[in-house]
Amino acid sequence: MATSAPRMLRLGSLLARQAAPSSLLQQQFRTFSDNAAAEAAKAAPEAVKADSGSKGKIRGVQALIFGGLGAGMLYGYSLFTSQPPPSGPLAGPPTLPTGTAPKTSTPGDYAAVRDSISSLLEAADYDDGSYGPLLVRLAWHASGTYDKSSCTGGSNGATMRFPPECEWAANRGLAIARQLLEPVKAAHPWISYADLWTLAGVVAIEDMGGPSVAWRPGREDYSDGSKIVPDGRLPNATLGAKHLRDIFHRMGFDDRDIVALSGAHTLGRCHPDRSGFSGPWTNAPTTFSNLYFQELVNNKWRPKKWDGPLQYEDAKTGTLMMLPTDLALLSDRTFKKYVAQYAKDEEAFFKDFAVAFGKLLELGVPFPSAEKAAATS
Numbered sequence: 081m082a083t084s085a086p087r088m089l090r091l092g093s094l095l096a097r098q099a100a101p102s103s104l105l106q107q108q109f110r111t112f113s114d115n116a117a118a119e120a121a122k123a124a125p126e127a128v129k130a131d132s133g134s135k136g137k138i139r140g141v142q143a144l145i146f147g148g149l150g151a152g153m154l155y156g157y158s159l160f161t162s163q164p165p166p167s168g169p170l171a172g173p174p175t176l177p178t179g180t181a182p183k184t185s186t187p188g189d190y191a192a193v194r195d196s197i198s199s200l201l202e203a204a205d206y207d208d209g210s211y212g213p214l215l216v217r218l219a220w221h222a223s224g225t226y227d228k229s230s231c232t233g234g235s236n237g238a239t240m241r242f243p244p245e246c247e248w249a250a251n252r253g254l255a256i257a258r259q260l261l262e263p264v265k266a267a268h269p270w271i272s273y274a275d276l277w278t279l280a281g282v283v284a285i286e287d288m289g290g291p292s293v294a295w296r297p298g299r300e301d302y303s304d305g306s307k308i309v310p311d312g313r314l315p316n317a318t319l320g321a322k323h324l325r326d327i328f329h330r331m332g333f334d335d336r337d338i339v340a341l342s343g344a345h346t347l348g349r350c351h352p353d354r355s356g357f358s359g360p361w362t363n364a365p366t367t368f369s370n371l372y373f374q375e376l377v378n379n380k381w382r383p384k385k386w387d388g389p390l391q392y393e394d395a396k397t398g399t400l401m402m403l404p405t406d407l408a409l410l411s412d413r414t415f416k417k418y419v420a421q422y423a424k425d426e427e428a429f430f431k432d433f434a435v436a437f438g439k440l441l442e443l444g445v446p447f448p449s450a451e452k453a454a455a456t457s
C-alpha cells in the first residue's frame with residue numbers, strides 16, 4: 081500500500097473544506113465528465129487502456145484536443161436535452177488516469193495489486209480529487225445484493241459486469257469505477273474481478289485514512305449473468321428505518337451494523353445524473369472519519385427546496401446534504417443511540433465499521449471452512 085496517498089488525500093479534503101460550494105454549473109460539468117468517461121469507456125475500452133506508456137502520451141494529447149472539442153459539443157448537447165450525452169469516440173475520457181500502467185506481478189502478490197489500486201485513487205479533475213469514494217461504493221454494491229435466507233447474491237461472481245445488473249438504476253456511475261480498475265486487472269490478470277473490486281474498496285478506505293479492514297481472496301468470476309438476483313435488493317434512499325432494517329437484516333446485519341456502515345457516507349457525494357440526489361454529506365469527502373455522524377447530530381436539517389427528490393440540507397450553510405435514509409438514523413431511537421456514540425467516539429466507529437465492512441465484502445463467498453476458522457481465530 082502506498083504510504084503517501086492518505087496524506088495527499090487528506091490534503092485534498094482540507095482544500096475541499098476551504099473551497100466554496102460548487103455551483104450548479106460545476107456540478108453539471110462534473111456529472112457530464114463522469115458520463116462522458118463512462119460512455120467513452122463503454123464505447124472504446126481499448127483506447128482507454130492505451131492511455132499508458134509513451135504511445136499513450138501522444139494519444140493522450142490527441143485525445144485532449146479532440147476530447148476537448150467533443151466535450152464542448154456534448155456538454156452543450158447535454159444542457160440542451162437534459163439527457164446524458166450519447167456515447168461515441170468523441171466523448172473522450174477526461175477523468176481517467178493517464179499515468180504509467182501499473183506494475184505487473186506474480187500470482188498471489190496482493191501487495192502489488194494494492195499498490196496499483198492506490199496509484200489510481202488521486203485524480204485532481206474528478207469530483208473532490210479522489211476516486212476512493214466511488215470505489216467504496218462499487219465494493220458495497222457488488223456485495224450488498226446478498227440474501228442470507230436463499231444464499232444468493234453477494235460479492236462472489238462479480239455479476240455487475242453483466243446486464244441487467246450493470247444497468248440497474250442503483251448502479252449508475254459505477255461503470256466509471258469498473259473501467260478505472262481495468263488497467264489493474266490487465267496488470268494482474270490472475271486476480272478475479274470479484275476479489276479486485278472488494279480489495280479496491282478496502283484499499284480506498286485505508287488510503288483515505290480509515291481503519292484496516294480484514295480482507296482475503298477467494299472470490300471467483302461467473303462466466304455470465306445467469307446468477308444475477310432480482311433488482312431491488314440495494315437500499316432505496318427515499319425510504320425510512322423499516323426499509324433499512326428489511327434490507328440490512330436480510331444480509332445478516334444488525335442495527336448497530338446499519339449505523340456503522342452508513343458512516344461510509346462521510347465519503348463522497350451524490351450526483352444528480354446517477355442517483356438524482358446532489359451534494360456531499362461532509363466538507364471532507366475524501367477523508368474517512370466520523371464527521372458524517374457529527375454533522376448529523378450537530379446540524380438542523382431542513383428539506384432542500386429544489387427541482388429534485390426530497391433530500392435535506394443543513395440549515396446553517398445549505399451546502400451539506402442528507403438523504404431521507406440518513407435522517408432515519410436520527411428519528412429511530414435505536415439507530416440514534418449508535419449515531420450519538422459514533423459522533424463522540426471515532427475509535428468505536430472505526431472498529432465497528434471495519435468489522436461490518438469486512439463482513440459485507442465476504443457475503444455469498446464460499447470460503448473453505450478451515451480458512452474461515454483461521455481468519456476468525
Ligand code: HEM
Pocket residue numbers: 213214216217220253315316317318324341342344345347348349350351352354355356357403405437
Ligand atoms: C443505508 C443505505 C444506503 C443508501 C440509501 C445509500 C444511498 C446512496 C446514494 C443515493 C448515493 C449517491 C450516489 C450518487 O449519486 O453518486 C450514495 C453514495 C455513496 N454511498 Fe451509499 N447508501 C447506503 C449505504 C451505503 C453503504 C453501506 C456504504 C458503504 C459501506 C455506502 C457508501 C457510499 C459512498 C462511499 C458513496 C459516495 C460515492 C461517490 O462519491 O461517488 N453507502 N449512497
